Amino acid sequence: xxxxxxxxxxxxxxxxxxxxxxxxxxxxxxxxxxxxxxxxxxxxxxxxxxxxxxxxxxxxxxxxxxxxxxxxxxxxxxxxxxxxxxxxxxxxxxxxxxxxxxxxxxxxxxxxxxxxxxxxxxxxxxxxxxxxxxxxxxxxxxxxxxxxxxxxxxxxxxxxxxxxxxxxxxxxxxxxxxxxxxxxxxxxxxxxxxxxxxxxxxxxxxxxxxxxxxxxxxxxxxxxxxxxxxxxxxxxxxxxxxxxxxxxxxxxxxxxxxxxxxxxxxxxxxxxxxxxxxxxxxxxxxxxxxxxxxxxxxxxxxxxxxxxxxxxxxxxxxxxxxxxxxxxxxxxxxxxxxxxxxxxxxxxxxxxxxxxxxxxxxxxxxxxxxxxxxxxxxxxxxxxxxxxxxxxxxxxxxxxxxxxxxxxxxxxxxxxxxxxxxxxxxxxxxxxxxxxxxxxxxxxxxxxxxxxxxxxxxxxxxxx
Numbered sequence: 001x002x003x004x005x006x007x008x009x010x011x012x013x014x015x016x017x018x019x020x021x022x023x024x025x026x027x028x029x030x031x032x033x034x035x036x037x038x039x040x041x042x043x044x045x046x047x048x049x050x051x052x053x054x055x056x057x058x059x060x061x062x063x064x065x066x067x068x069x070x071x072x073x074x075x076x077x078x079x080x081x082x083x084x085x086x087x088x089x090x091x092x093x094x095x096x097x098x099x100x101x102x103x104x105x106x107x108x109x110x111x112x113x114x115x116x117x118x119x120x121x122x123x124x125x126x127x128x129x130x131x132x133x134x135x136x137x138x139x140x141x142x143x144x145x146x147x148x149x150x151x152x153x154x155x156x157x158x159x160x161x162x163x164x165x166x167x168x169x170x171x172x173x174x175x176x177x178x179x180x181x182x183x184x185x186x187x188x189x190x191x192x193x194x195x196x197x198x199x200x201x202x203x204x205x206x207x208x209x210x211x212x213x214x215x216x217x218x219x220x221x222x223x224x225x226x227x228x229x230x231x232x233x234x235x236x237x238x239x240x241x242x243x244x245x246x247x248x249x250x251x252x253x254x255x256x257x258x259x260x261x262x263x264x265x266x267x268x269x270x271x272x273x274x275x276x277x278x279x280x281x282x283x284x285x286x287x288x289x290x291x292x293x294x295x296x297x298x299x300x301x302x303x304x305x306x307x308x309x310x311x312x313x314x315x316x317x318x319x320x321x322x323x324x325x326x327x328x329x330x331x332x333x334x335x336x337x338x339x340x341x342x343x344x345x346x347x348x349x350x351x352x353x354x355x356x357x358x359x360x361x362x363x364x365x366x367x368x369x370x371x372x373x374x375x376x377x378x379x380x381x382x383x384x385x386x387x388x389x390x391x392x393x394x395x396x397x398x399x400x401x402x403x404x405x406x407x408x409x410x411x412x413x414x415x416x417x418x419x420x421x422x423x424x425x426x427x428x429x430x431x432x433x434x435x436x437x438x439x440x441x442x443x444x445x446x447x448x449x450x451x452x453x454x455x456x457x458x459x460x461x462x463x464x
Contacts, residue, residue, distance in 0.1 A: 001024070002027070002047035002048055002113075003046050004047065004049075006028060006031070007049065007052060008030075008052040008079070017030075034059065041071055046074055047120045048074070048113055049063075050109075053080035053091070060091070061090075075097035075098075075120055076096050077097055077100070079102060093190075098116065100112060101219055115197065137173055139311060139318070140314065140317065143311045143452060144314060152181065154178065156182045160297065161275070161300070161302075163274065163275070164303070165307070166305075168352050168355030170305060170353075172276070175189075182232070182272065188230075190232070192233070192235050192236065202241065204221075207223040207226075208261070208263075209221055209263070210261065212262060223260065226269060232272045235274070235276070243291065246291045247291065250297055256269055275298050307353055308354055312346050316345075322361035322362070323361060323365060326366070336373070337372065340374075344378055348381075364377060421457065
């Protein structure tokens, strides 16, 4: 079970919450204020923080801000009996995962903590940097330049954007760049991971609820649409929205209005929606699991992120970025990634995309004994498969590589990769009669990426 940190200056509250959570199987640590809480976070992993709002030395909002920067994947739940609900809503806009008010129903708090623990697990798998240190998108490949151009064109429009791509390709970073580039940049960007919400709570999470709407609703609470009013709402993993909720979401998008669960008052909002998915929504439509009308409402501006195997020239840049990041975070001084290691990184097929590369670089920096990350210290899995899933041994089929005298290993590797890609693409085109669409399927890359690569290599097909 998850490790929960309870932060409250009232001893009795700490004892009651600790006893309740331990009965549920959680590991529990307590702290009497924000400074003690930060000390706990720095010495042991924590999955969820539950904190009071008003405390001496460092209050809950200050703690929330510190956690957001230093431990960005740890959700913070705010508990308060002080002030108004507005202060708790302000905490949500500042990045709190959720809030409950005293006196609270134990079952309500249990559900919120369970949801936060689940969200933490999803965030841990997705490995996002903190808000304070989020870099611009990294990469200078042709595929990424197309993404940058699209982001620049659509950022300051009100149009809905649908970001698609495999898991780990950086969809949330693109959503944040769109928000940053808009006139809404000073308003909140509210994120909802649809995969982390139990199906029976999706409606109340998105649209809020009124007091007494269901068991445990001891007060009213705004939903994520209300919190995003004037700003942007990012619905990640949109393909996980239950079918029965999709018609309500469609109405909210079309009419910019909705009612809270248990409420009769219609609430109007001004929200710019950005959605993302790693699922094939058209396949879900065919299976009856996603509404076609909602798909077309979401897919006003589609942005498709390429997998890392289709932007291999960006791997050295990404590796350098993560090297700098984890040197700072881990207090290390690793200066470079040696050329042979770069060769292995560029040849690997990266099923986990940028997330997998980041995890690998973090481990490599952590365990590096000298000034460089060596090829011998990388996992054996990097030696098993090469570009587009082909064995690295296929490089040998190209024969001797003609490189200029005195060329560096990096130049030789790039030339070898280009020659291998040319041979693989030419072979696929020959086997498909020059049909670009069929060749792309055979190579397991997108048609657009294949066209870009063919243009770079001077190759032609029959259905361009």
